[in-house]
Ligand code: B12
């Protein structure tokens with residue numbers, strides 16, 4: 001069986017060589033396509049390079065970078081108009097980290113290289129397999145990276161994964177050998193001849209790095225930042241616009257990396273020990289939906305006296321299905337929740353008073369990031385103000401606004417395609433379909449690019465009415481502390497105590513700075529003043545002194561940051577270059593060979609088996625289909 005696969009692989013390589021100038025070859029891995037996964041002839045001896053797309057990101061360029069689309073979460077889509085108050089931070093490419101951790105082949109990970117750094121890597125070190133992770137707007141970068149790989153390492157197998165794999169016809173745009181949809185761990189394990197059902201090892205990584213606020217960089221020391229925790233991927237709810245759900249199978253489907261609460265608890269204990277953390281950013285689109293696992297985790301946290309804090313994504317309805325005692329007991333301190341938009345018809349919001357839910361959570365110290373969509377099908381220029389008023393009235397700690405966007409692979413995309421509503425690539429570049437600029441389709445009611453104005457209006461109104469998110473979350477944390485500081489259960493008390501600790505000094509200083517900043521804005525000044533007084537009342541004279549001293553520093557830093565931003569300063573993620581244990585072992589054994597040396601001496605040869613032998617291969621049929629469209633003839 002494995003032999004056959006290797007043979008197929010060789011056929012594929014030869015075939016691919018012959019038609020390289022005509023088309024690329026695509027294997028799409030869905031449930032029914034899994035059989036098409038071959039094993040690389042070198043198995044786990046194959047040298048693997050995994051890379052994210054290249055930066056810089058926050059500038060307009062020919063590859064699809066856009067100034068308004070930095071590689072940041074908050075600045076990009078949440079605190080976009082909050083200037084120096086915006087929360088700035090970067091996140092690693094977790095999908096690639098997971099893959100690297102779970103393969104036995106020597107694997108190097110290059111996260112956020114520049115184009116030059118990527119090319120340098122290709123020139124200096126040879127690889128048998130090069131995997132790139134990307135989302136749809138970055139397709140231009142992937143194209144360029146594939147060209148470079150073909151130029152410098154023509155024998156390497158190129159594998160593309162992540163959300164970009166949902167793009168139809170992508171094999172015609174980029175020159176890759178495999179386009180992998182869904183879980184890359186399983187696919188890579190199969191391709192390397194490993195057991196794809198082995199337990200999934202979790203990377204030991206922080207959820208963010210390079211955090212900055214008010215122009216001040218926060219420490220990146222162990223224990224300062226929550227660990228990333230990835231229990232599952234995908235979401236079975238299957239909302240029609242949801243890319244994440246679609247990538248992992250859509251409605252009713254998802255991929256569980258850890259089935260049980262016990263498995264998850266063990267991972268968390270390891271993260272706690274290794275990274276010295278007490279808090280976790282749970283990167284799972286609907287973590288609480290897996291009720292049995294979540295409740296078992298709660299039991300284990302109670303039994304082992306863990307006062308951990310969990311940041312989660314959750315739909316409102318699922319959240320509502322837990323009691324507040326369970327939510328607090330699980331240490332949920334921050335929730336990302338879809339509010340979607342006034343009159344949104346989503347099952348996940350059915351019968352939930354989202355405004356009351358937000359209030360309830362905040363009254364228990366739980367910070368809420370509400371997520372609203374601008375441009376739902378029934379939104380019109382006449383009703384959009386009402387939509388924005390409704391979103392802003394939730395008074396969440398953070399608010400994300402995104403355009404209603406049919407992303408490839410989703411049911412919404414298919415519907416719009418069928419109805420002829422999508423804009424062609426000639427009319428609208430995929431690089432601009434990032435949700436913060438324009439619709440990639442003809443909206444029934446919102447035309448002429450007005451959507452960007454509506455988005456900005458929503459962000460601005462939220463900021464002007466509710467104030468800087470930093471102040472809002474400080475208020476929520478203080479409320480939580482006041483409620484739980486005397487709680488009879490020390491496990492619960494400990495968490496609130498730990499969370500509120502910075503309010504005694506740094507946060508008090510930040511509020512002082514914000515109050516001073518808004519001294520000419522009566523309403524906002526009053527808000528900040530009340531918050532500062534409440535903090536002082538709660539924590540006493542030491543906090544007053546800290547508030548003033550830190551405050552003066554923070555205020556000066558905030559002004560400096562605003563000047564810097566006004567002058568066009570942008571933040572870019574640092575580049576990471578990491579090897580797994582097998583790659584380190586290979587290197588320490590002195591096996592570092594440049595690509596030129598490798599190409600001369602390698603025993604890796606593409607055999608000359610007749611092409612006709614793989615007539616039955618689904619890959620061939622796909623390639624033929626693709627070529628039919630191009631009007632080319634495949635001589636095989
Ligand atoms: C973390 C994250 C980010 C981070 C980026 C971190 C990074 N290094 O890339 C930040 C916050 C910066 C970010 C920014 C944006 N993001 Co984002 N982001 C996410 C988020 C929440 C989680 C991704 C993740 O780590 N998941 C967990 C891992 C395990 O899953 P995974 O990445 O899918 O990886 C698995 C498979 O896809 C596969 N795989 C992945 N890579 C590869 C590579 C190979 C070779 C193979 C074989 C397999 C493979 O294997 C992995 C393991 O199973 C997703 C939503 C989601 N839950 O997926 C959105 C998401 C990916 N982002 C999205 C978007 C639109 C954006 C922005 C454009 C949004 C914006 N306007 O702000 C920007 C783009 C910035 C830019 N200039 O490129 C969309 C993508 C839509 C699409 N169809 O392309 C998503 C799906 C959110 C959504 N539902 O709309 N994002």
Ligand code: SF4
Nearest residue numbers: 235238239242245285
């Ligand atoms: S509930 Fe959220 S994560 Fe799940 S399908 Fe809907 S939008 Fe996607």
